[in-house]
Amino acid sequence: VILTKNAGNNFKTVLTQTFSQNYKSFEVIIIDSGSTDNTIKIAKQYPIKIIKIKPEKFGHGKTRNLGARLAKGKYVIYLTHDAIPQNKNWLSNLINNFSDEHVAGVYGKQTPYKNTNILEVFSYLQDYPNKKRVWFNNNFDQEDLIFSDVNSAIRKDILKKESFSEEIIVSEDHEWAYRMLNKGYKIVYEPNAVVIHSHNHNLIEIFKRFFDMGVSYQHVYSNYKVSTLLKKGIKRYLIKLNYLIEKGHFFLVFYAILLDFIKFLGINLGKNENFLPIFIKKRFSNYKLYWDKK
Numbered sequence: 001v002i003l004t005k006n007a008g009n010n011f012k013t014v015l016t017q018t019f020s021q022n023y024k025s026f027e028v029i030i031i032d033s034g035s036t037d038n039t040i041k042i043a044k045q046y047p048i049k050i051i052k053i054k055p056e057k058f059g060h061g062k063t064r065n066l067g068a069r070l071a072k073g074k075y076v077i078y079l080t081h082d083a084i085p086q087n088k089n090w091l092s093n094l095i096n097n098f099s100d101e102h103v104a105g106v107y108g109k110q111t112p113y114k115n116t117n118i119l120e121v122f123s124y125l126q127d128y129p130n131k132k133r134v135w136f137n138n139n140f141d142q143e144d145l146i147f148s149d150v151n152s153a154i155r156k157d158i159l160k161k162e163s164f165s166e167e168i169i170v171s172e173d174h175e176w177a178y179r180m181l182n183k184g185y186k187i188v189y190e191p192n193a194v195v196i197h198s199h200n201h202n203l204i205e206i207f208k209r210f211f212d213m214g215v216s217y218q219h220v221y222s223n224y225k226v227s228t229l230l231k232k233g234i235k236r237y238l239i240k241l242n243y244l245i246e247k248g249h250f251f252l253v254f255y256a257i258l259l260d261f262i263k264f265l266g267i268n269l270g271k272n273e274n275f276l277p278i279f280i281k282k283r284f285s286n287y288k289l290y291w292d293k294k
């Protein structure tokens with residue numbers, strides 16, 4: 001299942017790599033929410049089921065749930081329109097983990113594009129290491145990356161019972177994984193299921209992204225601790241500082257402080273969005289249509 005809207009220059013490569021997998025028994029469903037570029041034209045070159053929805057009908061959880069309902073297979077694979085499977089074993093490496101019946105979902109490694117800035121590269125190295133990880137209900141903290149539907153697989157029978165939340169603005173993947181872990185399922189991080197995917201966000205985009213995350217996290221966690229966020233943020237910054245020095249990027253040390261402050265500010269304003277007027281929330285958010293429904 002691939003959600004698309006103006007998928008961009010890499011979309012053809014995404015589809016070519018998807019259809020080049022050694023594992024052949026799969027279907028591809030695209031749900032497009034109003035592309036105005038050549039996304040649909042490219043998709044029609046492949047044996048793909050294309051579903052079109054209006055932009056205002058899009059929701060991160062809602063649209064992924066639609067894809068799951070349309071899917072015929074035993075597992076639902078989610079891939080974003082700019083995530084390129086790195087090799088022909090990507091799909092099989094994802095689904096092989098379901099040999100353990102207690103595994104509800106699997107997410108794979110994301111490695112950044114070559115033109116990605118050094119601070120984003122650091123983030124991807126931290127979040128997607130080369131070591132496999134199995135998450136269960138008592139071995140993670142609130143700030144750990146426990147799932148990402150950029151590159152993931154979920155048992156369809158579980159999705160029927162435990163679908164993505166359609167109420168939260170973003171982080172539907174994190175909320176779903178958190179819920180599954182609390183129900184006793186496992187989530188696997190599989191570093192051998194690799195996609196090429198990254199973004200070079202500017203400071204405004206980063207602030208909006210983290211504001212939306214904060215809005216979602218207040219609904220995910222009953223007791224969202226700012227102290228935990230701050231503690232883990234400082235620890236990660238010290239690792240980042242050492243990384244920048246090793247790479248010879250001394251001039252980015254102070255920018256990295258600003259970047260982390262922007263993230264911290266965004267996520268905490270989002271967490272406290274109930275105190276903000278709607279027009280401010282629309283300015284701070286990436287998804288203005290979400291606030292129109294409030």
